[in-house]
Amino acid sequence: MRLQDKVAIVTGAASGMGKAIAEGYANEGAKVVVSDYNFEGAKAVADAINVNGGVAIANRTNVAELADLENLFKETKDAFGKLDIIVNNAGIMDGMEPVGEISDEKWDRVFAVNTTGVMRAMRIATNIFLEQGYGVIVNNISAGGLRGARAGAAYTASKHAVTGLTKNTAYMYANSGIRCNGIAPGGVATNISASMTNVSEFGAGRQMTGNATMPRVGQPEEIAQLAIFLGSDESSFVNGQVIAADAGWLAY
DSSP states (O other): TTTTOEEEEESSSTTTTHHHHHHHHHHHOOEEEEEOHHHHHHHHHHHHHHTTEEEHHHEEOOOOOOHHHHHHHHHHHHHHHHOEEEEEEEOOOOOOOOOOTTOHHHHHHEEEIIIIIHHHHHHHHHHHHHHHHHHHEEOOGGGGGTTTSSSSSHHHHHHHHHHHHHHHHHHHHTTEEEEEEEEEESSOOOOOOGGSSSSSHHOOOOOOOOHOOOOOBBBBHHHHHHHHHHSGGGGGTTOSOOOESSSSGGGO
């Protein structure tokens, strides 16, 4: 049990990578707060974890709303008395728009979820961790946070921002018992494309040239294995890293 008695929040955990991470954490002994805007989906995941012998509660959070995030951490502390790990997984896509086509509305929405929501969750978690003297942050970022040919302008910029935030946070709190790392998944079989609207024909065409070198599509459980490692004490000497899990895609 690599996460025995740890308490972990996983956002965007009703489906895809978040669901796989929540299930993987529970299988390794963690008590998991399954958080998602889709509460029914989060509850289904939490219920399945409990039926299978794990410990989980469901939470509804829109990560773009500060009040929801504050309630998420309150519910976690009320239920389990502490927090050991926060996995910031929730995210949305843009519509592949290049900068010449992006609207202010789309830019603001993508950043609210992918960047500002992550920053706020990290801020709240960090202050809990400073009181405790320890804590782990795992940010599920994207290959789009390391390269420019994986999405549109808004998504790419939002994920690059989280890459910088991850590294800065790791450095700032390296002497405070807090570790912060990121995962950069390549193409993974999830439903994130459902968040795409008004897809840009030009942008999608350009982005496809980046997809052409992808060796294969990954499975959510493969990303969960890396999230388990980064959340566990096995990665105690790993800090400030954004690790690609992409079958070698970024090596091209």
